[in-house]
Amino acid sequence: MNTFKVSLQETSNDTIIKFEINQIITKHQSYEFNNIDEAKPSPLAQQLFYLPFVKKVYISWNFIALERYSIVEWKDVQDEVLEQIEAYLNDGGVVIEESQVTKKKPVTVYAESTPNPAVIKFVANKKLVVSLFEFTSIDEAKESPLATELFHFPFVKSVFIDENYVSITKYDIAEWQDITMELREFIRNYIETGKDIVNANASQTTEKTEAQSANNFESLDDTSKEIINILDEYVKPAVASDGGNIQFISYEADTKKVHVMLQGACSGCPSSTYTLKSGIENMLKEMLPGKVEMVEAING
Structure with a gap:
């Protein structure tokens, strides 16, 4: 059985907090409930409304956002709420009863x-x-x-x-x-x-891979960490918009060579070589002077 993991995510509104979940919980729908009566389609939301400080419940694909009344601060109750949500999900609790849902957004x-x-x-x-x-x-x-x-x-x-x-x-x-x-x-x-x-189980495998990557990040040298941060901030959003992905593989300090993996639309793309040389390679050379000389890619 795949284990649900819940993590906290603050928002720009200090009365609202997000509880992010490592799996999709709503079959790609979003729901907003303003009170316990409206929450009839969601046993989980109804349970959350029993907490006296919960003003509004918003449930989306992989997170639950709660708005609070001013009687408490989130820092005083957020850990207990997280534990309650995680326990509910891992006990097989129902998030949305599909039979109770009458409105569905059309898929485009x-x-x-x-x-x-x-x-x-x-x-x-x-x-x-x-x-x-x-x-x-x-x-x-x-x-x-x-x-x-x-x-x-x-x-x-x-x-x-x-x-x-x-x-x-x-x-x-x-x-x-x-x-x-x-x-x-x-x-x-x-x-x-x-x-x-x-x-x-595919989501769980990916979560393990991501967790492993996070652990590996801490063990990398400083230049490798800088390269990963640059790729994440400047390169990944651009290649994602083109339907692809780029992953850091390794950095060789002696040859100043960076190895990356191209996936999706980037894999085998005729323009990928140009993008690597004129885009990514030049960017890394400019942002990390003296540390990077060449970027080589393998296709995913």
């Missing part, structure tokens, strides 16, 4: 071109996953029911899923103008049914 998906002519990004108006996943074959896709079904299309070469989009790499046998509409409608219908995008 649009296709967006990427710098890689073999890849198109299908963007949804809902969050799909908590962490990114890449599958290059139907065997790898066992963790993802959506990716498994996509591989039944003979022209699908690989599937990359992150936050609210799916990037698909095609084989040359098909042209995008012939298959884009079919894929877009398939993905939209799949999301609309509320079926799992990835299995729970």
